[in-house]
Amino acid sequence: MLDLFAATPTPAVPTPTTPPPGDPDFFSIIMWPFKWAVEAILVFWHWIFTSLGMQPDTGLTWVLSIVGLVIIVRSALIPLFVRQIKSQRKMLELAPEMRKIQERYRGKTDQLSREAMSRETMAMYKKHGTTPFSSCLPLLVQMPILLGMFYTLSDVKKHAEWGVGGVGFLDSELTKQFYDAQLFGVAPLHVNMIEAINDGQTVTVAILIVLVVLMIVSQFFTQLQIISKNLSPEAKTGQAYQMQRIMLYVLPLAFVFSGVFFPLGVVMYWFISNLWTMAQQFVVIRNLPTPGSEAAKARDxxxxxxxxxxxxxxxxxxxxxxxxxxxxxxxxxxxxxxxxPKRQQPISKQRAKKQAQKGKQDGTSAPSQNGQTPDAPTQGGNAS
Known part of the structure; x- marks a missing residue:
């Protein structure tokens, strides 16, 4: 009997390569609602695609779920995007007026001058209903979702190895399916470039490099649409335009770092979101261009x-x-x-006296510069 039990193989317990999930810290508590929302949307789309007959643990199913996440998030941001476009347009149109304010206070470094310049600038923004921060709203609103996506995918490996789920609908079974999902059957969605290089996953590294290049190209083209087609001639002479040109080449480089440290699933989300932005920008510029811009002329x-x-x-x-x-x-x-009313041209005192003398000879009085007759007394004395 003892020999029989001794011959029975015991199931191998996988050894986790990550530390066990610990108690939530302050940042995890802040990110909890965003991770919950990301998990809910991902699981919702995953349920739809599996209901249509797709395999629950394939990369295509989860990539399509990420596409659905982009659609819902970016659709909710459309009102903010329109506000961003209008704010950017107003900021560029206000560039000449902003330069006038700066010229008035050029060389004045005292506290009163700086405060006066700040008040005039804020009054100008209030008058035209815009602020420099309005153009950043869609990005600021989207960042928590992006971070929620980042931490959700980053925790997939840890949770799958320890047999636990996420903070919401992504239970242990779905977490394991996500962990097993591979893009094109070779690239795990939870792996970033550093991990892929260390593990020798050459195909995953190649896929990440291609996605990063596509992200840079899409971001560059999106910015190029704005500064080449949707700016008026006046806006192209201001400092804001120069900043736009600098951002055209600097901003896409940020995606190089995201492609190194972000998991493949997050890179997919960002790339698909860039495609959405590029298409959305095209529609807005085509139908709601800046007055006086090349796009406005083409629309007319x-x-x-x-x-x-x-x-x-x-x-x-x-x-x-x-x-x-x-x-x-x-x-x-x-x-x-x-x-x-016709504006009377100002005349010199000598000419006014001559006209007054001529008026006396003719029996009339010629008006002076202040609207009174030269001989009429003023409140403080005679006019002469």
Whole structure:
């Protein structure tokens, strides 16, 4: 009997290569709701694709779930994206006015001058309904989701080895399926480039390099759309435009670091999000371009070919109605100009005296520069 039990093989217990999950720290508590949201969306899309017959532990199923996560997050950010576009446009249009403020206080380094310049700048932003931080809102809102995605995928290996799940719907079984999922059957979604290099996963390294290059190209093209097609001539002369040109070449380089330290699943999320941004930017620039920009001229030409034009409120109207509106506005401007009081040209005192003497000889008085007759007494004495 003892020999029989001794001959029975005991199941091998896998040895974890990561430390056991510990108690949550302060940062983990802050990230908990974002990780919960990421897990809920991923599991929702995973359930849809597996219900359609796809294998639950394949890379394609989880990559498509990541695509679904991008669709939901970026769709929710569309209002903020439109606000970002408008804010960037206003900031670039305000560049000439900003330069005037800077010129007024050039060389003045005292505290009062700096405070006055700051007040004028904030008053200008308030007048036009924008701030320099409005253009950063979509990125700031998306960053917690991106960090939630990062920590969710980073914990997959640890949780799978210790047989536990995430903070929400990503239970231990789904975590193990995610851990086993491989893109194209060779590249694990939870592995980053450093781990792939250390483990000798050449194909995974190659896939990550290709994705990073595609991320840089998509980001570069997105920024290029803005500065080449969607800026007015006035905006291209300001400091904000120079910053845009610098960011055109500097910002894409940030993806080099993300491709090294981020797991493959996060890199996939970022790349798909970049494609969304590029397409969204194209639609906005095509349909809501900055007035006076190359994109605005191209849109007006497209509308003219269709016999359409934009009215003062930005609505598409027939070309005949637009021409009639422009004619009406021109006539109103001419009428207002004709009805405006004529501004009297200032004259010198010597000439005013000559006109006064001539007026006395003719029995009239010539008006002076302050609107009174030269001989009329003022409140403090005579005019002369």
């Amino acid at each position: 030409e497209r509308l003219a070919k269709r016999g359409k034009a934009l009215d003062a409120k930005g609505r598409v109207i027939p070309l005949e109605k637009h021409q009639a509106e422009q004619q009406r506005l021109f006539e109103e401007a001419q009428k207002a100009k004709a009805e405006a």
